[in-house]
Amino acid sequence: MTNKFTILAALILATAVAGAGCNGPMFRSDQELTGPTVSSFAGLTPQEATARINLVPGSVIFMRHIFAGFGDALSTKIIAQNQAVTSTIVLDRFAPNEIANLTWKTTAVTGAKNEASQTLTGNLEGLDLKETYNLYLPAYWPEKEHAPSLGSSGIWLSKEVFEGLARNRVASLRLELFDPLTQGRAASSDFKPLLDKLSAEVTKIENRVDIYRLDGEAGVTEWPLRVNGEDIKVEVIKAHLWFGDLVVLNHAQNPMVLKFSLNNLADPALKSLLDYEIFELKDVLE
Numbered sequence: 001m002t003n004k005f006t007i008l009a010a011l012i013l014a015t016a017v018a019g020a021g022c023n024g025p026m027f028r029s030d031q032e033l034t035g036p037t038v039s040s041f042a043g044l045t046p047q048e049a050t051a052r053i054n055l056v057p058g059s060v061i062f063m064r065h066i067f068a069g070f071g072d073a074l075s076t077k078i079i080a081q082n083q084a085v086t087s088t089i090v091l092d093r094f095a096p097n098e099i100a101n102l103t104w105k106t107t108a109v110t111g112a113k114n115e116a117s118q119t120l121t122g123n124l125e126g127l128d129l130k131e132t133y134n135l136y137l138p139a140y141w142p143e144k145e146h147a148p149s150l151g152s153s154g155i156w157l158s159k160e161v162f163e164g165l166a167r168n169r170v171a172s173l174r175l176e177l178f179d180p181l182t183q184g185r186a187a188s189s190d191f192k193p194l195l196d197k198l199s200a201e202v203t204k205i206e207n208r209v210d211i212y213r214l215d216g217e218a219g220v221t222e223w224p225l226r227v228n229g230e231d232i233k234v235e236v237i238k239a240h241l242w243f244g245d246l247v248v249l250n251h252a253q254n255p256m257v258l259k260f261s262l263n264n265l266a267d268p269a270l271k272s273l274l275d276y277e278i279f280e281l282k283d284v285l286e
Contacts, residue, residue, distance in 0.1 A: 101123070156257065172213060215239060246259065
């Protein structure tokens with residue numbers, strides 16, 4: 001009898017151990033590994049929503065233009081018909097305040113009934129998000145694989161520039177509008193005379209005006225943005241250069257220039273080349 005009880009006890013113990021093993025750390029269904037989750041913005045204030053915008057490799061940025069550096073005939077048609085051009089930007093690499101790589105695709109619908117389109121693509125690598133003072137406007141991005149960033153921060157302010165703007169509401173920022181290295185296809189197009197005209201205006205005043213001084217407005221402003229399919233409000237800093245106006249996301253690790261508008265001194269056709277607005281972000285993660 002004793003042996004039977006001993007055997008039965010051993011079987012019960014073995015069963016309990018086996019059951020515990022199935023519910024141990026390696027097998028528990030409630031502890032399965034999961035990836036990062038997509039951010040939700042429901043019920044957040046603009047300040048809270050801004051802080052939650054965490055870009056990662058794979059995040060997508062949607063940008064609206066009037067024109068984006070196509071040929072002159074297409075340019076004329078887009079401007080005449082007031083048709084928008086859209087760029088889709090995918091982040092291949094994003095280390096906040098350090099470096100970013102991106103792939104972009106720009107598409108313009110040219111037919112009156114949207115029956116035709118033209119698409120350009122390219123990559124930019126090595127964007128300096130840390131200390132550069134140079135932006136690289138999207139109209140100048142070359143149709144090229146693995147294109148260098150040319151010491152720019154692309155469509156972000158670098159950490160150094162943003163810190164000055166956020167803390168003191170003043171910083172320096174260069175657009176390199178007249179540098180052949182950054183003008184790309186625009187420099188060899190019919191926009192060249194317009195750029196030369198703007199350059200002549202700069203020459204007249206550059207000895208008495210700091211054309212690269214970036215002045216921010218006091219306080220912050222709410223700005224509409226669509227993120228992960230939700231229409232939200234974010235906090236931005238509005239700032240002004242001699243060349244134009246910027247809307248900057250008030251986020252120290254992601255000071256994205258959501259909108260750039262050339263000032264009223266420029267020809268409308270030149271504004272159509274350089275102006276842009278980011279209207280949507282996708283795959284922003286917690």
